[in-house]
Amino acid sequence: MKLEDILDVAKRRGFFWQSAAIHGSMSGFYDYAHLGTALKHRWENEWRSFFLGLDDNFWEIEPCNVLPENVFKASGHLESFVDPIAKCGKCDYTERADHLLERELKDDTFEGLSPEEFMKLMEKHKIKCPKCNGYFKEVGQLNMMFPLTVGTGSDARTAYLTPETAQGVYVNFKQEFETLRRKIPMGLAVVGKAYRNEISPRNALIRMREFTQAELQIFFDPNDVDKHEDFKSVANYKLRVFLMKNRKSKKITEVACKNMKLPKFYVYHMAMMQKFYLDVMKVPKNKFRFKELSDEEKAFYNKYHWDAEVNTNSFGWIEMGGLHFRTDHDLKGHEKVSGEKMMINHEGRVFVPNVLEISMGVDRNIYMLIDLFYKEEKERTIINFPRVFSPFDLGLFPLVNKDKLPKKAEEIKEMLKNDGLKIFYDNSGSIGRRYRRMDEIGVSLSVTVDHQTLKNNTVTIRNRDTMKQIRVKIDNLSKVIKNIINCKTDFKKAGKIVK
Amino acid sequence: MKLEDILDVAKRRGFFWQSAAIHGSMSGFYDYAHLGTALKHRWENEWRSFFLGLDDNFWEIEPCNVLPENVFKASGHLESFVDPIAKCGKCDYTERADHLLERELKDDTFEGLSPEEFMKLMEKHKIKCPKCNGYFKEVGQLNMMFPLTVGTGSDARTAYLTPETAQGVYVNFKQEFETLRRKIPMGLAVVGKAYRNEISPRNALIRMREFTQAELQIFFDPNDVDKHEDFKSVANYKLRVFLMKNRKSKKITEVACKNMKLPKFYVYHMAMMQKFYLDVMKVPKNKFRFKELSDEEKAFYNKYHWDAEVNTNSFGWIEMGGLHFRTDHDLKGHEKVSGEKMMINHEGRVFVPNVLEISMGVDRNIYMLIDLFYKEEKERTIINFPRVFSPFDLGLFPLVNKDKLPKKAEEIKEMLKNDGLKIFYDNSGSIGRRYRRMDEIGVSLSVTVDHQTLKNNTVTIRNRDTMKQIRVKIDNLSKVIKNIINCKTDFKKAGKIVK
Numbered sequence: 001m002k003l004e005d006i007l008d009v010a011k012r013r014g015f016f017w018q019s020a021a022i023h024g025s026m027s028g029f030y031d032y033a034h035l036g037t038a039l040k041h042r043w044e045n046e047w048r049s050f051f052l053g054l055d056d057n058f059w060e061i062e063p064c065n066v067l068p069e070n071v072f073k074a075s076g077h078l079e080s081f082v083d084p085i086a087k088c089g090k091c092d093y094t095e096r097a098d099h100l101l102e103r104e105l106k107d108d109t110f111e112g113l114s115p116e117e118f119m120k121l122m123e124k125h126k127i128k129c130p131k132c133n134g135y136f137k138e139v140g141q142l143n144m145m146f147p148l149t150v151g152t153g154s155d156a157r158t159a160y161l162t163p164e165t166a167q168g169v170y171v172n173f174k175q176e177f178e179t180l181r182r183k184i185p186m187g188l189a190v191v192g193k194a195y196r197n198e199i200s201p202r203n204a205l206i207r208m209r210e211f212t213q214a215e216l217q218i219f220f221d222p223n224d225v226d227k228h229e230d231f232k233s234v235a236n237y238k239l240r241v242f243l244m245k246n247r248k249s250k251k252i253t254e255v256a257c258k259n260m261k262l263p264k265f266y267v268y269h270m271a272m273m274q275k276f277y278l279d280v281m282k283v284p285k286n287k288f289r290f291k292e293l294s295d296e297e298k299a300f301y302n303k304y305h306w307d308a309e310v311n312t313n314s315f316g317w318i319e320m321g322g323l324h325f326r327t328d329h330d331l332k333g334h335e336k337v338s339g340e341k342m343m344i345n346h347e348g349r350v351f352v353p354n355v356l357e358i359s360m361g362v363d364r365n366i367y368m369l370i371d372l373f374y375k376e377e378k379e380r381t382i383i384n385f386p387r388v389f390s391p392f393d394l395g396l397f398p399l400v401n402k403d404k405l406p407k408k409a410e411e412i413k414e415m416l417k418n419d420g421l422k423i424f425y426d427n428s429g430s431i432g433r434r435y436r437r438m439d440e441i442g443v444s445l446s447v448t449v450d451h452q453t454l455k456n457n458t459v460t461i462r463n464r465d466t467m468k469q470i471r472v473k474i475d476n477l478s479k480v481i482k483n484i485i486n487c488k489t490d491f492k493k494a495g496k497i498v499k
Numbered sequence: 500m501k502l503e504d505i506l507d508v509a510k511r512r513g514f515f516w517q518s519a520a521i522h523g524s525m526s527g528f529y530d531y532a533h534l535g536t537a538l539k540h541r542w543e544n545e546w547r548s549f550f551l552g553l554d555d556n557f558w559e560i561e562p563c564n565v566l567p568e569n570v571f572k573a574s575g576h577l578e579s580f581v582d583p584i585a586k587c588g589k590c591d592y593t594e595r596a597d598h599l600l601e602r603e604l605k606d607d608t609f610e611g612l613s614p615e616e617f618m619k620l621m622e623k624h625k626i627k628c629p630k631c632n633g634y635f636k637e638v639g640q641l642n643m644m645f646p647l648t649v650g651t652g653s654d655a656r657t658a659y660l661t662p663e664t665a666q667g668v669y670v671n672f673k674q675e676f677e678t679l680r681r682k683i684p685m686g687l688a689v690v691g692k693a694y695r696n697e698i699s700p701r702n703a704l705i706r707m708r709e710f711t712q713a714e715l716q717i718f719f720d721p722n723d724v725d726k727h728e729d730f731k732s733v734a735n736y737k738l739r740v741f742l743m744k745n746r747k748s749k750k751i752t753e754v755a756c757k758n759m760k761l762p763k764f765y766v767y768h769m770a771m772m773q774k775f776y777l778d779v780m781k782v783p784k785n786k787f788r789f790k791e792l793s794d795e796e797k798a799f800y801n802k803y804h805w806d807a808e809v810n811t812n813s814f815g816w817i818e819m820g821g822l823h824f825r826t827d828h829d830l831k832g833h834e835k836v837s838g839e840k841m842m843i844n845h846e847g848r849v850f851v852p853n854v855l856e857i858s859m860g861v862d863r864n865i866y867m868l869i870d871l872f873y874k875e876e877k878e879r880t881i882i883n884f885p886r887v888f889s890p891f892d893l894g895l896f897p898l899v900n901k902d903k904l905p906k907k908a909e910e911i912k913e914m915l916k917n918d919g920l921k922i923f924y925d926n927s928g929s930i931g932r933r934y935r936r937m938d939e940i941g942v943s944l945s946v947t948v949d950h951q952t953l954k955n956n957t958v959t960i961r962n963r964d965t966m967k968q969i970r971v972k973i974d975n976l977s978k979v980i981k982n983i984i985n986c987k988t989d990f991k992k993a994g995k996i997v998k
Binding site for chain 2: 011012027049053094148188338
């Protein structure tokens with residue numbers, strides 16, 4: 001399964017496609033179509049329920065995407081959030097210098113170099129312009145934020161579209177800390193948009209200019225960095241880690257949490273992230289790893305920084321998220337620029353909280369779900385998403401469009417809807433074709449209303465993965481479906497098997 | 500309850516506050532704090548479930564917020580989405596001319612005038628600058644969209660933050676129509692951000708520069724504008740309408756749908772919008788009306804345009820949303836600029852679909868919920884939101900922090916969470932104080948784990964509105980709570996009343 005195939009499936013089925021295509025899309029912008037939107041909501045809600053569920057003092061907030069300039073003075077983005085841009089001496093084509101080098105030299109260790117160092121490498125390896133075959137004349141720096149002018153005339157102010165959801169959280173920290181009755185650890189999450197003027201957006205949902213992040217900022221006492229009240233529960237849990245020293249051998253090792261040479265508060269959350277990938281998203285174990293980053297690769301504000309990576313079919317190992325120990329870098333930056341004290345008095349101790357950030361790119365996680373679970377079988381194509389990620393909980397079909405079956409199906413639809421289930425209702429085409437459609441878009445259960453339904457108030461449920469069917473009483477239908485989706489009941493045991 | 504009081508409550512409790520306050524907020528930007536975010540999600544989900552539930556062919560999509568320039572050439576926004584801006588001749592202060600006139604003359608009929616007409620009125624009424632008391636020298640036009648440059652160098656393109664979610668839908672119309680198997684009516688909804696460089700943002704969440712819209716675009720055959728398959732079900736339903744001719748008398752009349760002098764497809768959706776306000780949001784009947792707009796007041800693309808208004812305590816009647824018959828204006832505009840044909844062949848007829856838009860401002864609806872349901876009683880303050888809009892389904896408390904009660908409460912929490920309920924867990928302070936806290940933030944049910952729980956596996960549920968309590972078996976707890984929230988069971992009958 002290559003990128004082109006996934007883009008093709010995504011477009012034909014209605015998951016996502018390039019934005020505003022009729023007007024000539026700008027690269028790095030994708031729209032979620034009707035199925036992709038449903039899938040994205042599923043992912044976001046699973047993320048919320050998992051990560052906000054880790055602590056009673058973890059909350060979601062929704063800061064603005066447009067923030068005033070001083071926010072980014074304080075965060076360091078105005079000065080440091082820059083890309084090295086190489087410019088062709090002949091045709092003025094621009095591309096990221098690190099991307100040019102990576103592509104030509106099949107190497108990916110170019111992070112953290114200065115423009116001069118990039119220029120030297122470009123010259124040394126005689127990198128040529130992919131458009132006109134000329135040579136590059138210079139490597140400059142371009143800030144990746146989108147600036148805006150808010151207001152007009154004498155009231156105008158400079159603002160930026162936020163390049164990460166995190167800053168909107170930091171400027172809310174003090175007020176939330178007061179409102180939430182001065183307890184830490186306190187977690188503030190955002191599932192929201194971020195914007196970066198990437199010079200070479202690429203690989204569909206992997207590197208976009210407008211994208212969605214799911215991030216949780218945990219504020220805690222730096223004195224407690226080597227504790228977590230639930231650490232015991234993960235002490236023997238094995239993390240799959242890809243250490244710096246194994247870069248060449250590409251070896252992934254399994255290390256129990258208690259043996260990781262990192263603070264316990266950090267390691268505990270590594271374990272939680274891995275569990276989210278393995279247990280909730282059902283990523284096969286051997287396709288997941290935590291990558292240790294070198295000092296050059298780390299973001300400028302991070303003390304510890306490991307990436308959660310998944311081995312995709314189309315791109316190999318791809319960063320899906322990261323665990324970032326940002327220390328007090330951000331809060332102190334905001335204190336310095338705003339004059340607002342970020343010190344807190346917590347149980348007698350006075351300090352600036354440290355921040356642990358769990359960060360995930362929502363779009364690439366969506367892409368990965370399709371990449372990993374799309375299958376072509378002899379008779380059908382299927383996306384066997386984990387059931388909780390099905391764009392809809394079930395397909396619902398009257399077997400035929402007569403004999404009072406549509407009316408009965410409508411009644412059942414109302415009942416299931418009232419019980420909170422999301423339904424894809426379809427009454428056209430042969431039943432076999434309707435089942436195939438569900439397979440193609442990854443809906444894991446199909447409920448059919450047939451003539452027997454009218455006689456004994458039962459319906460059939462078909463399992464996408466095995467194509468087996470069971471027959472179930474309508475009275476129990478919602479409960480049975482929920483139990484199957486949440487893996488509380490085995491499908492075959494949930495009803496009478498249809499032979 | 501005035502604006503200042505609501506802002507104060509919103510800030511102290513954690514609903515919303517000015518964005519990035521520590522760096523000096525820009526006017527027109529508000530952040531949702533932890534309770535506001537929960538409330539907003541509730542509202543958005545109720546909106547989705549109500550309006551997407553109207554037809555099996557209504558879907559949600561998520562287009563980008565940044566769209567290329569041609570989108571807004573096509574929509575007319577580049578040319579027509581302008582505000583009349585008056586500039587002071589003495590101090591350069593700028594403000595919307597219509598707002599200045601409205602304030603000075605206590606009149607609100609200034610929409611649709613030209614800059615010259617505004618200037619004449621300003622001179623005639625000798626309107627003075629509120630800052631320096633000078634006279635205004637000119638009225639100009641300012642486009643309210645935020646422009647952006649995407650990319651750099653020779654690849655740079657001009658784009659805009661979308662000023663309404665609708666345009667992102669129109670550019671997706673053709674592709675969705677194909678993917679969704681060429682059926683109309685087809686509805687495409689967006690719950691997403693929109694951005695406008697308002698010159699005088701004001702009144703907190705009522706007029707913002709970054710805001711959230713919930714909009715549904717229904718594409719249909721213009722030949723069918725005077726039908727709706729469910730019209731019969733609303734024929735005798737009475738709409739509360741505020742007609743043009745009653746502007747002076749301020750009289751609201753009740754008119755049965757069948758007697759409205761508007762096409763049935765339009766009237767049916769008026770009825771649905773009114774039902775959403777009266778039945779779902781529980782707005783008292785006498786506080787709701789549909790306002791008929793004059794030709795000058797209508798948006799430039801609308802053939803029919805009525806506003807759904809609610810009578811708030813802080814501002815009087817405020818537009819909460821609108822029902823817009825946009826004809827084929829938008830699709831034809833996109834066809835003209837992009838060259839992409841918007842004609843469809845539907846059951847043998849070839850035509851450009853017409854669009855009916857149900858549009859709501861999410862933020863002002865959130866504001867309105869607090870405005871309408873906030874109460875100050877003798878002994879407590881309370882926000883008696885309709886139960887489905889409670890930021891959380893329930894508060895959960897161990898009566899005391901000992902005697903194994905916290906452990907039992909944790910077990911119950913896990914159980915309720917698994918059943919999909921949203922919980923506010925609190926174990927500090929006296930139980931009376933914890934109840935008061937729930938009243939203050941509008942959580943409608945409080946579950947307490949007490950010593951009797953350990954003996955007979957029952958808990959108490961307290962009703963925010965009556966302060967009465969019932970005792971319920973833990974085994975039935977999720978079901979009882981859901982039934983109370985969804986008004987399927989009367990509170991008093993849902994368990995044994997605690998005397």
